[in-house]
Amino acid sequence: MAGLSLKSVKKRFGETEVIRGVDLDVSDGEFVVFVGPSGCGKSTLLRMIAGLESTSEGRIGIGGRDVTGEDPSKRGIAMVFQSYALYPHMTVAANMGFPLEMAKRPKDEIGRKVAEAAKILHLEPYLKRKPRELSGGQRQRVAIGRAIVRQPGVFLFDEPLSNLDAELRVQMRIEIARLHQQLGTTMIYVTHDQVEAMTLASRIVVLRAGRIEQVGAPLDLYENPDNSFVAGFIGSPRMNFIPATVDAVEDGKAVVSAPQAGLSGLAVAARGELPKPGAKVSLGIRPEHFVPAEGAAAALTGRVTLMERLGGVSYAHAQLGNGESVTVESRDARSFAAGEEARFGIDPARAFLFDEDGRRL
Numbered sequence: 206m207a208g209l210s211l212k213s214v215k216k217r218f219g220e221t222e223v224i225r226g227v228d229l230d231v232s233d234g235e236f237v238v239f240v241g242p243s244g245c246g247k248s249t250l251l252r253m254i255a256g257l258e259s260t261s262e263g264r265i266g267i268g269g270r271d272v273t274g275e276d277p278s279k280r281g282i283a284m285v286f287q288s289y290a291l292y293p294h295m296t297v298a299a300n301m302g303f304p305l306e307m308a309k310r311p312k313d314e315i316g317r318k319v320a321e322a323a324k325i326l327h328l329e330p331y332l333k334r335k336p337r338e339l340s341g342g343q344r345q346r347v348a349i350g351r352a353i354v355r356q357p358g359v360f361l362f363d364e365p366l367s368n369l370d371a372e373l374r375v376q377m378r379i380e381i382a383r384l385h386q387q388l389g390t391t392m393i394y395v396t397h398d399q400v401e402a403m404t405l406a407s408r409i410v411v412l413r414a415g416r417i418e419q420v421g422a423p424l425d426l427y428e429n430p431d432n433s434f435v436a437g438f439i440g441s442p443r444m445n446f447i448p449a450t451v452d453a454v455e456d457g458k459a460v461v462s463a464p465q466a467g468l469s470g471l472a473v474a475a476r477g478e479l480p481k482p483g484a485k486v487s488l489g490i491r492p493e494h495f496v497p498a499e500g501a502a503a504a505l506t507g508r509v510t511l512m513e514r515l516g517g518v519s520y521a522h523a524q525l526g527n528g529e530s531v532t533v534e535s536r537d538a539r540s541f542a543a544g545e546e547a548r549f550g551i552d553p554a555r556a557f558l559f560d561e562d563g564r565r566l
């Protein structure tokens with residue numbers, strides 16, 4: 206097993222800098238998830254850790270050893286991709302044993318390690334089958350098995366579940382969590398899936414345009430985002446952002462209003478620096494944090510344009526007087542109706558303020 210350290214890591218493809226100075230320390234046994242918009246550099250960074258891409262600047266350490274210029278096969282890592290890349294003409298057992306075969310390990314050792322991996326992944330009944338005789342989830346388990354037999358110090362996963370249907374994804378997500386518990390090996394995992402990131406990660410790394418925006422435990426990022434980018438990225442459906450103005454500052458709180466959206470006198474505690482009266486801010490409220498308008502400290506007014514009723518939870522999509530749209534979650538399917546003018550209560554303790562540059566206030 207091994208930890209990982211990235212020091213001022215950069216990657217250029219020709220003139221374009223794609224990874225623009227990343228510093229990160231991962232402890233041995235951690236489960237770290239990379240998230241961020243498409244093209245932000247998640248796969249590139251993972252491939253640099255694996256040694257499949259060279260590093261333009263900075264150092265990469267694995268297990269306390271500098272591996273920056275080292276060959277992928279020497280780094281003690283194993284990578285699992287979105288496409289399973291199994292050999293179609295080989296059996297499951299042969300596919301899983303292939304890396305050891307290549308390393309010229311003795312037959313009995315290969316047999317033993319494949320058997321162990323098959324047991325962990327519940328693949329024992331399928332060892333003699335060919336990949337085409339397996340479901341997508343089973344194929345991905347074989348690809349993971351091929352990584353396990355190498356007993357790597359670090360597992361690297363690049364969106365391993367995105368080819369699977371929704372139900373299989375849930376099942377495989379639980380299997381990967383179990384695998385991490387069982388093996389205790391460091392895992393770095395790239396995903397687009399909010400739920401995967403929130404449930405699997407010990408820490409989430411939010412990337413944007415080749416830089417780290419914030420690193421933290423999933424709930425820390427959800428409850429304490431440093432900026433509007435992270436606030437908007439973590440949480441689903443995403444946080445609502447409403448342009449507002451600071452009317453006054455008192456007792457460490459900013460009193461904000463958004464007259465066209467029917468909002469006034471909302472006093473929000475600032476976490477750091479207080480804004481100046483008159484400042485333009487962005488008020489952030491998650492769909493799940495609205496409260497009934499009666500008795501609320503403040504409320505937004507808008508016209509409900511669409512209701513999504515999912516059974517346990519409903520989402521009201523509303524248009525505010527300032528033209529902004531908001532999404533409001535409710536647990537009562539009958540709470541709002543499309544077409545009606547409604548008020549959405551705000552709990553100041555659940556409201557966030559961001560300055561014009563998106564920094565959390």
Ligand SMILES: Nc1ncnc2c1ncn2[C@@H]1O[C@H](COP(=O)(O)OP(=O)(O)OP(=O)(O)O)[C@@H](O)[C@H]1O
Pocket residue numbers: 218223241242243244245246247248249250
């Ligand atoms: N070999 C390459 N040559 C030039 N540019 C590249 C190369 N590989 C990737 N890029 C660029 O680097 C950027 C980051 O790509 P990367 O594949 O790391 O993104 P990603 O975060 O994994 O995105 P996605 O979520 O879509 O998989 C993109 O703008 C991409 O076009």
Ligand SMILES: [Mg+2]
Pocket residue numbers: 247248249
């Ligand atoms: Mg990618």
